[in-house]
Amino acid sequence: MTIKIAQISCGTEYSGIQSEIENAAATVGGKMVYPDVSYEEITRAVDDFGFDPVSPQLKLMIARAKALADGHYDADAVFIASCFRCAEGALVRNEVRRYLQEHARLPVVTYSFTERLKAAQLLTRMEALVTIVAKKELLARERQVGLTAGIDSGSSTTKAMILRDNEIIGKSWTPTGEVIGSAQEVLDEALEEAGVKFNDLEGIGVTGYGRFLIGRKLDANLIQEELTTNSKGAVWLADRQRGEATIIDIGGMDNKAITVRDGIPDNFTMGGICAGASGRFLEMVSKRLRVEITELGALADKGDWSKVNMNSYCSVFGIQDLVTSLAAGHTIEDVAAAACHSVAEQVYEQQLQEIDVRRPIIQVGGTSLISGLVTAVGEMVGSEPIVPENSQYIGAAGGALLSSGFLEGQ
Amino acid sequence: MIMIAPTSELTPDQLARFIHSLGYEISIKETCYGANIEGDKDLIAKAVPKIRGLDPNRLFIKVRAYPIGDERRCRAHHGSRPGFNQLEKEWMDLPFIEAGLCAVESGEECPEKPKRKRLSVEKLIQIAEEENI
Amino acid sequence: MKIFIMPPNSLILYDLVERFGHQPLSVMGTLRERVSGREMESPPLNVTPADVTKGLKYAGIEVPSGIRGRMAVWGPMIDEAEAAIIMHDTPFTFGCVGCHRTNLLLMHLIRKKKIPTIEVNYPEDEEEGKIMVSKIKTFLEGLK
Incomplete structure (x- = not known):
C-alpha cells in the first residue's frame, strides 16, 4: 500500500x-x-x-x-x-x-x-x-505480551529493555560507541538482569539512529523510527495511554516535541540543527563547571537563572557566557540554572511553537533525569511535566511494547 | 504554447490542423486551450507569424518551460501550480487584451484615466460631522 | 531589444512583447534551458542547492532559500535586460510563481538599473485593456 x-x-x-x-x-x-x-x-x-x-x-x-x-x-x-x-x-x-x-x-x-x-x-x-x-493497528497496542526486547540506538547513548507480560524485567544503557557493539553490550546486560537468554526472546524492536544496522544484525521483527516508538514508550511508561498529551523528548543530540491522541502522534517537530537545544549542551556545561552531569540538575534547582546574563544559546558562545559569569562572582547554582533555562527556552522557541501544546506534558529522554531542566521546561510551558520512571528508556520500552504486537495470533 | 481567447470561434482542433497544414517539421499537440508546438527554433520562428495570422487578436503565444508531455510538470502528477491558475485567469481576461489590440489597430485614442485620490482628512471629518447631525 | 517582463511568467506580456517586435526575457524561457539542456540534478525545476547559493549575489544569507533560489534564476535575466515592463495589480495567481517578497525585490532591481521601464496596471475590463495595450505598444515602438 x-x-x-x-x-x-x-x-x-x-x-x-x-x-x-x-x-x-x-x-x-x-x-x-x-x-x-x-x-x-x-x-x-x-x-x-x-x-x-x-x-x-x-x-x-x-x-x-x-x-x-x-x-x-x-x-x-x-x-x-x-x-x-x-x-x-x-x-x-x-x-x-x-x-x-x-x-x-x-x-x-x-x-x-x-x-x-x-x-x-x-x-x-x-x-x-x-x-x-x-501501522495504525500496531500503534494502538497498549499492553506488552510475551517476552520481548527493545533497543534504542541513540546518538549519545544506547539503551535496552526486556519486558515480560507488561512488566520491566531487565534494562541497561551505555554511551554509544560502535553501534552494533554498544547494542550487543546493553542487550546482554539487560538479558542477564532479566535472567533470560537471547534465544528465549519472542520479539525484538529497534529504534534510533542505528536501527537499520542493529535491526538487520539481530533479525528484529520491528525496525521503526523514534518518533512513533518513543511516543508509545512514553505514554506506556507514564501510564497515559488514553487521551491527549505532549511528549517532550530532549535527547543527547536532538529533541522532539510530539502531540499524541491515545498514544498515537498527530503532530511532531524535531530539532537537531543546534547542539544548544540538546543534552550535549548540558554535558559540556558540566565539564566546564567541573561537576558530574548527574549533579547539574540538583544544582540548578537551587539557583536563579535570571541572575546570569546569557547572550547566546550556542554551545560555544553561550557556555563562554556562563564561564564568564562564574568569573564575575555568580554562584555555580545560578550558572547551572541558567544553562537549563537556556536549553528549555530554545526548545520552547524552536519546537514548541510548531505544535499546539496539550496537557499533560510528559518529559522523557536522558535529559529528563536532570531535574533543573524539567523545572525550566515546566516554567516555560506553565505546567509541571510528568517524568515517568525509566524516562530515559522510552525508545527501548516502545520497541519492546510494539514488537510484541506481532506475537498475538501467531 | 498557443492559447485561443474565449471570444475566438477557432477550436483547438482547427488550430492544430492549420499548423499541420503549414508543413513544418515540428511537433504539435492539441490542448484544451489551444496547442503546444515544439521544434527547431528557426522553424518555430517561421511558424509563429503564420499562426498568429489565423486570428491575430485572439491567439496568444508564449514559450513554455517544459517540453510537451513532460511528467515533471504534468498536472495529473503534480497538481496545479500557480502558473496553471495564472493561465486560467489570463485566459479569462484575454478579451480585454483583444479589445486593446483592436483599438491600437484602428488608431483609437486610449487616454489613461486619472488616478483616484484618497479622501482628505478634512473632507472625512466634514462627512462624519454631517452624519452626526 | 531584450525586455524583462514582470510578472516574468505572464502570457499576456510575453505575447505583447513578441508581437510588437522585441525579445521577451521570461522565466519560462530560462527554465526551459534549465530543464532540457543539461543533466537533471534537482527535479522538477533543476534549481540545485548550489544555485540557491548563487542567489546570494542578489539577496543576503538571512533571506529565505526560496527567494535566493528564485533570484538565482531571475537575477541574471535582469542583468541581461535592456528594458522592462512591470504590470501592477495582477490577480494573485500572478507573480514569480509564488513569492511576493521576490516580486518586490525584482521590481526594485529593475528600477535601480535605470533601463527604460514602463509600469502598467492589469486590466479589469475592456477599457483598461485598451489603455494597457496602447501604452505597451507605444513604449515598445519607442524603443526601436
Whole structure:
C-alpha cells in the first residue's frame, strides 16, 4: 500500500529540495501528492479561511489545505513546509497546520527548511508519517505480551529493555560507541538482569539512529523510527495511554516535541540543527563547571537563572557566557540554572511553537533525569511535566511494547 | 504554447490542423486551450507569424518551460501550480487584451484615466460631522 | 531589444512583447534551458542547492532559500535586460510563481538599473485593456 502524503508548501522547488522530499517519501513507502485546485477555488478558500497572504503560493497552500479538510482530495497524511526565515510563510504554515488538525483527522508534520536540507531528519519525519498511517493497528497496542526486547540506538547513548507480560524485567544503557557493539553490550546486560537468554526472546524492536544496522544484525521483527516508538514508550511508561498529551523528548543530540491522541502522534517537530537545544549542551556545561552531569540538575534547582546574563544559546558562545559569569562572582547554582533555562527556552522557541501544546506534558529522554531542566521546561510551558520512571528508556520500552504486537495470533 | 481567447470561434482542433497544414517539421499537440508546438527554433520562428495570422487578436503565444508531455510538470502528477491558475485567469481576461489590440489597430485614442485620490482628512471629518447631525 | 517582463511568467506580456517586435526575457524561457539542456540534478525545476547559493549575489544569507533560489534564476535575466515592463495589480495567481517578497525585490532591481521601464496596471475590463495595450505598444515602438 502506498501512503499518500499531501504536500502543502512554498519554496521547496526553488530551494532545490523538492526531489529530496519526494525521494524521502518514496524510501519509506510513501508518495507525495499535490491537491489540485482551480483559480476559483483558491479565491473562495482564501475568503473562507480569513487569512489573505500576499504571496500566491501561500494562497495555494490554504486552498490545498481546504481541499483536504473538505474531503475534495484524498490523502493519508500531510506534509506542510515553508522556507526558514520567511515570516509570511511561517504564519501560514502554522495556521494551515492548526486548521487541518481541527478539520481533518490526518497526521501532520510541519517543516521549515533551507537549501541545506538534512536528509536523515527528513527521512525520519516521512517514516513517522507513513508509520502512523500504515501501522495504525500496531500503534494502538497498549499492553506488552510475551517476552520481548527493545533497543534504542541513540546518538549519545544506547539503551535496552526486556519486558515480560507488561512488566520491566531487565534494562541497561551505555554511551554509544560502535553501534552494533554498544547494542550487543546493553542487550546482554539487560538479558542477564532479566535472567533470560537471547534465544528465549519472542520479539525484538529497534529504534534510533542505528536501527537499520542493529535491526538487520539481530533479525528484529520491528525496525521503526523514534518518533512513533518513543511516543508509545512514553505514554506506556507514564501510564497515559488514553487521551491527549505532549511528549517532550530532549535527547543527547536532538529533541522532539510530539502531540499524541491515545498514544498515537498527530503532530511532531524535531530539532537537531543546534547542539544548544540538546543534552550535549548540558554535558559540556558540566565539564566546564567541573561537576558530574548527574549533579547539574540538583544544582540548578537551587539557583536563579535570571541572575546570569546569557547572550547566546550556542554551545560555544553561550557556555563562554556562563564561564564568564562564574568569573564575575555568580554562584555555580545560578550558572547551572541558567544553562537549563537556556536549553528549555530554545526548545520552547524552536519546537514548541510548531505544535499546539496539550496537557499533560510528559518529559522523557536522558535529559529528563536532570531535574533543573524539567523545572525550566515546566516554567516555560506553565505546567509541571510528568517524568515517568525509566524516562530515559522510552525508545527501548516502545520497541519492546510494539514488537510484541506481532506475537498475538501467531 | 498557443492559447485561443474565449471570444475566438477557432477550436483547438482547427488550430492544430492549420499548423499541420503549414508543413513544418515540428511537433504539435492539441490542448484544451489551444496547442503546444515544439521544434527547431528557426522553424518555430517561421511558424509563429503564420499562426498568429489565423486570428491575430485572439491567439496568444508564449514559450513554455517544459517540453510537451513532460511528467515533471504534468498536472495529473503534480497538481496545479500557480502558473496553471495564472493561465486560467489570463485566459479569462484575454478579451480585454483583444479589445486593446483592436483599438491600437484602428488608431483609437486610449487616454489613461486619472488616478483616484484618497479622501482628505478634512473632507472625512466634514462627512462624519454631517452624519452626526 | 531584450525586455524583462514582470510578472516574468505572464502570457499576456510575453505575447505583447513578441508581437510588437522585441525579445521577451521570461522565466519560462530560462527554465526551459534549465530543464532540457543539461543533466537533471534537482527535479522538477533543476534549481540545485548550489544555485540557491548563487542567489546570494542578489539577496543576503538571512533571506529565505526560496527567494535566493528564485533570484538565482531571475537575477541574471535582469542583468541581461535592456528594458522592462512591470504590470501592477495582477490577480494573485500572478507573480514569480509564488513569492511576493521576490516580486518586490525584482521590481526594485529593475528600477535601480535605470533601463527604460514602463509600469502598467492589469486590466479589469475592456477599457483598461485598451489603455494597457496602447501604452505597451507605444513604449515598445519607442524603443526601436
